[in-house]
Amino acid sequence: MVDRKSNGDNTTLESDSCKSVDKCPQIRAIKEDLLVSPWFNYMEMEKNEIVKRARDSVRMFKQKDIEISESMLLQYPNSPTAIKFWRAMSNFTLASQILGDYTKDKVESMEDCETLSPAFQSIVHGYINENSIFDSFRRPENTSLLIDQYLRLRPKDICAEYAKIIIYLRAPLNPEKRENNLLSDFECAKLRIKTSEMFALKLRRNLGTNQFKRNVLADIYYLLGAIYVSTDQYERARNIYEKCYDLDNTHFSALYGIAYTYLNSNQEKAKGLFQKYLTMAPKCDKQYPNAYYMIASVYQTQNNFEEAFRYCSMAEDAEKLRLPFLPPVSIPMKSIMLNFKRMFEQTKLLENKTSV
Numbered sequence: 001m002v003d004r005k006s007n008g009d010n011t012t013l014e015s016d017s018c019k020s021v022d023k024c025p026q027i028r029a030i031k032e033d034l035l036v037s038p039w040f041n042y043m044e045m046e047k048n049e050i051v052k053r054a055r056d057s058v059r060m061f062k063q064k065d066i067e068i069s070e071s072m073l074l075q076y077p078n079s080p081t082a083i084k085f086w087r088a089m090s091n092f093t094l095a096s097q098i099l100g101d102y103t104k105d106k107v108e109s110m111e112d113c114e115t116l117s118p119a120f121q122s123i124v125h126g127y128i129n130e131n132s133i134f135d136s137f138r139r140p141e142n143t144s145l146l147i148d149q150y151l152r153l154r155p156k157d158i159c160a161e162y163a164k165i166i167i168y169l170r171a172p173l174n175p176e177k178r179e180n181n182l183l184s185d186f187e188c189a190k191l192r193i194k195t196s197e198m199f200a201l202k203l204r205r206n207l208g209t210n211q212f213k214r215n216v217l218a219d220i221y222y223l224l225g226a227i228y229v230s231t232d233q234y235e236r237a238r239n240i241y242e243k244c245y246d247l248d249n250t251h252f253s254a255l256y257g258i259a260y261t262y263l264n265s266n267q268e269k270a271k272g273l274f275q276k277y278l279t280m281a282p283k284c285d286k287q288y289p290n291a292y293y294m295i296a297s298v299y300q301t302q303n304n305f306e307e308a309f310r311y312c313s314m315a316e317d318a319e320k321l322r323l324p325f326l327p328p329v330s331i332p333m334k335s336i337m338l339n340f341k342r343m344f345e346q347t348k349l350l351e352n353k354t355s356v
Contacts, residue, residue, distance in 0.1 A: 068133060068325045081284040081323060084129045091126030092137040095119040099139050099146075107149035116150055123163040128219045134170055143167060158203070162216055165199055168192075169223070189231050196224045218247040218254075225257045234261045252281040256291060267298045286326045289318040293333045300340060309344075312337045 070089065076082035098119035107113065127134055140146075147164040154160065169192050203217045221244035228237035238261035244254040259273030274291045281288055292315030299308035315337075319329055 072325055079284045080282045088126040088130035091122040095122035096138050107146055113150055113153050120160040120163040124159045127166050189227055193227050196220055214247050218244045222254055237261050252277050256287050271295050271298045284323055289315045289329050290331055293337055296337050297333050312341055
């Protein structure tokens with residue numbers, strides 16, 4: 001999954017969050033104080049940098065390098081997140097072994113297809129379980145070529161076709177390959193959207209009751225939602241996330257995505273959906289602290305600072321329980337909320353000094 005792994009960062013809401021600070025007369029007065037104005041200038045520069053990073057259309061698909069081992073994952077046998085990571089790792093490892101053992105440079109017969117089919121199935125199963133570790137999956141450079149030749153013999157193989165799309169979609173994220181890419185991030189996103197939409201349409205036409213096809217379609221819908229968000233197409237993102245959730249109403253990540261798309265247009269709706277996500281998702285889910293920060297930001301824009309700071313504290317508590325193989329929470333909303341919290345505390349401190 002793109003990293004399912006994806007959380008989307010709402011730059012417009014970030015700006016609104018910062019603007020709401022100026023609505024508070026006490027804070028506005030302090031901002032004009034020559035002693036503390038440099039601090040506010042720093043805050044403004046940091047906010048602009050956060051917004052700049054958030055607008056990078058590739059950013060939401062990136063994962064920091066994390067050393068993950070099977071022994072580490074097995075330490076958390078009751079964690080749904082750890083189990084998904086373990087399944088993904090096992091599938092990617094199997095796919096790597098099968099492709100590595102395939103010594104031919106072509107796919108010429110049904111026997112060759114039988115040999116390679118488990119590899120493509122493993123790629124898809126691994127990706128659906130946890131796409132954030134896909135980039136660590138080692139595969140021969142000619143894998144895409146082998147899939148093309150395979151599909152000439154088995155044109156209706158969903159796993160092979162989706163494996164090809166996954167490899168294609170992840171290719172722009174490889175720094176080495178991006179250096180030779182003449183297309184902009186936005187143009188790459190458009191190509192990814194077109195490829196994904198065509199595959200989704202093909203699946204939908206022949207969906208039936210096949211559960212595996214439904215799982216693949218839900219996954220491609222979720223992926224599309226993330227790409228739509230990264231290109232500021234929030235209504236399309238909401239529509240596709242809802243389709244994903246309709247296919248699988250246990251897909252709490254899709255629910256998170258729906259909530260995210262409402263942040264600008266209907267904050268109460270967004271808040272309610274984020275709260276519903278928190279009741280559905282396991283506390284070990286990688287987006288769990290994010291939802292608290294999102295709710296905190298809604299309260300902050302409504303000038304309900306008490307609730308904003310309460311949810312901010314819950315987010316910090318959730319981060320303390322974060323599994324060690326997950327990257328630190330780095331969404332812009334976290335920085336915005338924590339900086340605002342520190343600023344508010346500084347304001348109170350200055351008020352107390354003034355009153356004395």
